[in-house]
Amino acid sequence: MSRPPTDYAAAREAILRTEIAYNTEKNILPSVIKVAEGLLSRGLELSEAYREVHAKLGTKHQALTMFFDGLLNTAAFWSPTKLTTAREKRSRLDNLNNEIAKKAGELAVLLEKRSNLNGQDGFYSHTHYDVLEVMEVAARHNSFYEMHVSEKVRALRGLYDLRYWPSLGEFVNTLAMDAREAVVEASNPLTAAGTASKRASQADFSGIMEQLPQT
Known part of the structure; x- marks a missing residue:
């Protein structure tokens, strides 16, 4: 039996708050903290996207945790500006x-x-x-x-x-x-996915998301 949406929201918030608390306590990764706080504040705006995530991973807590970990780090360290720099x-x-x-x-x-x-x-x-x-x-x-x-x-x-x-x-x-004869290739899947197109676009982030861990 699937969990009600309120349980999904609670699970998502718990994961994000745990990430914030851990990084704050260790005094590390301020960029990740900022992204996590932003996701918490935009819960209503992103509800449709979250619903799709939970539909696939909601009953698998480890997979859900891995997903949000990948999402936080991707958003923190692979911003559109950084993808543009990588492409340059x-x-x-x-x-x-x-x-x-x-x-x-x-x-x-x-x-x-x-x-x-x-x-x-x-x-x-x-x-x-x-x-x-x-x-x-x-x-x-x-x-x-x-x-x-x-x-x-x-x-x-x-x-x-x-x-x-x-x-x-x-x-x-x-x-x-x-x-x-040299062919320039990305050294990791996230860079490859994020810079696959010749110009910056919404597809950059979509490509990165496809590389995040899923089960």
Whole structure:
């Protein structure tokens, strides 16, 4: 037998007040407290939404508690402003990868041209040409490299000449290809759901809500 609406409201209020009391006592998560207080004050306004929640989870106290915990944390830490910021960061990362792909591709071409010109007609620029040598110079301030790796790398350089290693141009071109083919993805389901659309919309919050725990 289902519980009457008044029982549902009491259960919801008890969960929210418990959350407020706990965070207040521990002096933590003021944003969550603010959201919980807001939900309590808007009980009438949100009654239809609550009715749907209780219709599905009302007889399962643990599921109901998990739902409101997810709701509070989502509303506190994934506001529309924060979702907009996250979307902007994704866009910046995309732009950076595009820029790296372009610049690294250009650098790869220049390195190959320089490599071809070096030694021609009696001229040589005395620049790096060995990818392992570049790695050694770049790691000269890395004590772990010096203590554990450098000797082995030098031994490899002595055993295998340049024919066995990628050229600097090939090395940099690989970085260009990597950036060009990169796909920016969210590192967690909530971020993915909240930024699925290209522009901010009501669907952002709906997407996040679908990721909240349900049983």
